[in-house]
Amino acid sequence: MTQQDSRYYPYRTVSRRLLLQLTAALLIASLVASGTKAWAQEKLAGTGEVVVYSYGGSFTERVRQLVYEPFTKATGIRVVDVTADLAEPQIKAMTRAGRIDWDVVFVGAGNYPELHEAGMFMPIDYSFWDNEALKGVPEYARLTDAVLGYQNATMLIYDERAFPSGGPESWADFWNVQKFPGPRGLDASLGYRSMLFALMADGVAHKDLWPLTDDKIDHALKKLDHIKPHISKWWSAGSEPIQLLINREYSLTSAFDGRTLTALRQGARIRMVWEGAVIGENYWTVLKGGPNSANAQKFIAFVNRAQIAAAFTQAAGYPGPNTNQLKYLPGDLVPLISISPDNAAKAARVDFAWFAAKRADGKTNADHIQERWLAWRAQ
Structure with missing residues (x-):
């Protein structure tokens, strides 16, 4: 998997409960659009179109309903959405061909440094942003040529039915097979997350996790040696851990927050544990040389306004960085997303x-960590 794990956001079955929630979200989006229309007409009005890359499927379908269509109604700029599994190979191919067909693109944080150094992105024009967005989006999320689009978490999830008297509260509990017995799951693909879980299970503080040097990798793999016999299945697709929990083939596992949120809203008896969740990031970027760069800047400004950020969060299941959106979200959703202050x-x-930096041997730190992981998994 890549840092864009969150593109696999499924709605394979739609329950009556979920239909009601989608209807409520659409109503909120209508109110949001009317609440921001005057601002957008004054600051962002335009003509023509903007070409926006997204992941397709239900992710794009819902973002189109709750974000793209309100943007068009408020500004007069039509959104043309294009989809692909991964943006990065497409960006490189367009650059080599000397023809950039897209304007706005999601880029995973692990891939951003390489493309940034190659000069593939335009600077973000923050003059289009209102003060509320500038205050609500933290400085770390506002880069020179990218803005945090949304963040996803990989976290500990457990089946409430397996632990009626109270479930695990940390990765240390995940490793405690005596107190919390049952089949377990971890991600087979990207090893760094399981390494971080192992270090936190052994008491390493969040601030001391990085850099993930060889001694910390050794430490993590030794800790993983203890839990390896208790992993009943190493999952490789984002849908697997939740389905295996629901089927009672897992009692506890790592999983993605967006997948979990979907299942919770469909009535699954599972619980999120935010202690030790690992946050991944995906950026909005404006491609240099794109056909509609001015409209792209307006689009970026629009999606980062608090009310629109709230609509995006409800559409995607993953929150954008503007913390002011919390007051526009349903109260039962706030405790379930990563930008909630407690989480x-x-x-x-x-x-x-x-992670993306090069080592002396020319490999990235990410490549080195993954090689160590695959070698350990093969043992």
Whole structure:
């Protein structure tokens, strides 16, 4: 998997409860659009179109309903959405061909440094932003040529039915097979997350996780040796851990927050544990040389306004960075997302700049960590 794990956001079956929630979200989007229309007409009005890359499927369908269509109604700029599994190979191919067909693109944080250094993105024009958005979006999320689009978390999830007297509350509990017995799951693909979980299970503080040096990798793999016999299945697709929990083939596992949120809203008896969640990031970028750059800047400004950010969060299941959106979200949703202050304080962020940096041998730190992981998994 890549840092864009969150593109796999499924709605394979739609329950009556979920239909009601979608209807409520659409109503909120209508109110949001009317509440921001005057601002957008004054500041962002335009003509023509903007070409926006997204992941397709239900992700794009819902974002189109709750974000793209309100943007068009408020500004007069039509959104043309294009989809692909991954943006990065397409960006490189367009650059080599000397023809950039897209304007706005999601880029995973692990891939951003390489494309940034190659000069593929335009600077973000923050003059289009209102003061509310500038105050609500933290400085770390506002880069020179990218803006945090949304963040996703990989976290501990458990089946409430397996632990009626109270479930695990940390990764240390995940490793405690005596107190919390039952089949377990971890991600088979990207190893750094399981390494971080292992370090936190052994008491390493969030601030000391990075850089993930060889001694810390050794430490993590030794800790993983203890839990390896208790992993009944190493999952590789984002839908697997939730389905295996629902089927009672897992009692506890790592899983993605967006997948979990979907299942919770469909009535699944599972619970999120935010302590030790690992936060991944995906950026909005404006491609240099795109056909509608001015409209792209207006689009970026629009989606980062608090009310629109709230609509995006409800559409995608993953929150954008503007914390002012919390007051526009349903009260029952706020405790389930990563930008809730209580959850944010318990989560660990990935140092993607170090992750993507080159080692003396020419490999990235990410490549080195993954090689160590695959070798350990093969033992």
